[in-house]
Amino acid sequence: MKKAETTYASIPMQKIGPIKITGSIVNENVIVPLATYESPLWPSTNRGARVSTASGGIQAVLVDERMSRSVLVQAPSAEVAVHVMHSLQSRKNDIGRITQGTSRFARFVDIHTQIVANLLYVRLEMHTGDASGHNMVTKAADALVTWMLQEYPELAYVSVSGNFCADKKVSAVNGILGRGKYVVAEMIIPENICRRYLKTSPQQIIDINIKKNLYGSIIAGGVRTANAHFANMLLGFYLATGQDAANIIEGSQGFVTAEMRENGLYFAVTLPNLIVGTVGAGKGLDFVEENLRFLGCKEDRPPGDNARRLAVIAAATVLCGELSLLAALTNPGELMQAHERLER
Numbered sequence: 185m186k187k188a189e190t191t192y193a194s195i196p197m198q199k200i201g202p203i204k205i206t207g208s209i210v211n212e213n214v215i216v217p218l219a220t221y222e223s224p225l226w227p228s229t230n231r232g233a234r235v236s237t238a239s240g241g242i243q244a245v246l247v248d249e250r251m252s253r254s255v256l257v258q259a260p261s262a263e264v265a266v267h268v269m270h271s272l273q274s275r276k277n278d279i280g281r282i283t284q285g286t287s288r289f290a291r292f293v294d295i296h297t298q299i300v301a302n303l304l305y306v307r308l309e310m311h312t313g314d315a316s317g318h319n320m321v322t323k324a325a326d327a328l329v330t331w332m333l334q335e336y337p338e339l340a341y342v343s344v345s346g347n348f349c350a351d352k353k354v355s356a357v358n359g360i361l362g363r364g365k366y367v368v369a370e371m372i373i374p375e376n377i378c379r380r381y382l383k384t385s386p387q388q389i390i391d392i393n394i395k396k397n398l399y400g401s402i403i404a405g406g407v408r409t410a411n412a413h414f415a416n417m418l419l420g421f422y423l424a425t426g427q428d429a430a431n432i433i434e435g436s437q438g439f440v441t442a443e444m445r446e447n448g449l450y451f452a453v454t455l456p457n458l459i460v461g462t463v464g465a466g467k468g469l470d471f472v473e474e475n476l477r478f479l480g481c482k483e484d485r486p487p488g489d490n491a492r493r494l495a496v497i498a499a500a501t502v503l504c505g506e507l508s509l510l511a512a513l514t515n516p517g518e519l520m521q522a523h524e525r526l527e528r
Contacts, residue, residue: 195219195423197471200230203504204241209489209496213237216501217475218420225416225505228512232504235381239373239448242503244496247366249488250293251317251459252358253325254307256346257332257339265304268336269297272306279308282331283324289313289487290324296361298348304339305348306332307361313487316364316428316461318351352430359408359437364459365495369503370441370452378449382511386442386449389510393442396513409437412513414455417505421498422460425479426472431459440506453503460498462490 197220202213216233218226236242259265272279272295280292291311298305308328312320325344333339350357358364378386401410415436422429434457441452462481466472476482479497481490 192469196221196223197424198226200226200501200504201233202237203233203497203500204237205244205496205500206241207244207496209246209492210244210500214479214497214500216421216497217424217478218417218501219423220416220420222416222420225420228508229417229420229501229505231381231511232506232508235373235377235507236371236500236504238377238381239371242369242371242500244367244369244500246492246496247368247456248362249311249365249492249495250309250362251312251321252307252309252349252361252363253321253344253351254305254346254348255325255329255332255344256342256348257304257306257329258342259302259304259339262299262302264338265299265302268304268332268339269299271336272297272332278331279328282327283308283310286323286327287312287320289315290320292324296348303342305346307348307357309362311488312461314462314489314491315464316431316459316491318428319464350434352428352433354407354433354437356408358434359456362456363434364431364457365492366456367458367495367499368452368454369496369499370450371503371507372445372448372450373507374448378511382508384511384514386444388514389449389451389507390442390444392510392514393440397440397510407437408456409439411436411438411440411453412506412509414438414453414502414506417502418458418498421501424472424475425460425462425481425494426466426469426476427460428466435459438502440510442510451503451507453499453506455499455502458495458498460491460494462494 201215293309296307418432438455
């Protein structure tokens with residue numbers, strides 16, 4: 185069969201910012217490239233960026249990081265599956281040795297297990313350096329399941345991925361156990377800045393966050409999510425920096441917090457499943473390399489530090505776009521008028 189020809193699609197891209205970010209991972213003003221077909225995203229996110237500089241900056245914190253893959257095996261009975269499950273929990277040193285031997289950057293974190301009838305799901309979690317880690321942890325999972333079948337010959341192979349990962353699907357497990365980078369970005373916005381740049385009041389933003397993001401997501405049946413449009417900023421950021429764009433499915437499961445403080449509006453975004461990397465598939469394209477270098481994410485740092493920097497910048501970008509949209513929604517007609525003005 186003749187090898188298919190590879191062509192490259194062109195996606196509009198602009199840089200927004202600067203976004204003022206503070207914290208131990210990033211402490212500087214950052215200009216961010218976003219690639220999107222939704223052109224109002226640029227000025228809207230840029231408005232949030234202006235608020236960040238006027239308000240003293242966005243504090244961004246990395247809570248946790250890990251990549252997962254779940255192998256699936258079948259036992260003769262539930263009793264045997266339970267026996268193997270307990271045995272695996274007592275052999276984490278062996279599991280770490282087997283899985284870390286598949287890559288010089290892979291570091292074993294933990295396993296979690298679930299049993300359904302005679303099926304045993306084993307969720308493997310690894311640190312994967314500057315890679316987002318899909319292939320690295322799958323290679324480790326291959327080694328794990330091969331070892332399991334040797335050590336427990338009563339088991340039968342089902343799949344190297346049992347959906348307990350859970351990769352590119354809406355789930356509760358990723359937010360609970362972690363998959364990717366868990367980042368919180370937060371900012372306090374003085375009331376005068378809120379009114380000047382966002383054309384609304386802190387109380388209106390608090391109110392719409394409760395009634396739209398929280399209650400609206402509940403009645404819609406949202407799974408571990410309460411936000412207006414995290415996915416928009418993440419897609420623009422992912423396409424500009426060579427990420428696997430399908431990961432916005434779990435990446436956009438996150439929360440907005442808005443409450444009044446003595447010194448202004450406290451506004452925060454929580455992204456528990458932010459999957460990004462600075463090496464690996466997609467990163468060899470010229471424009472991606474250029475954007476990653478522009479963001480300071482291709483520097484000579486210890487393994488993992490460039491990816492952590494990228495995750496923090498992504499979270500701050502999400503905050504800027506989310507804040508701007510919620511502010512717009514407090515004013516009747518503003519959202520549609522902006523789209524008509526910018527997209528026609």
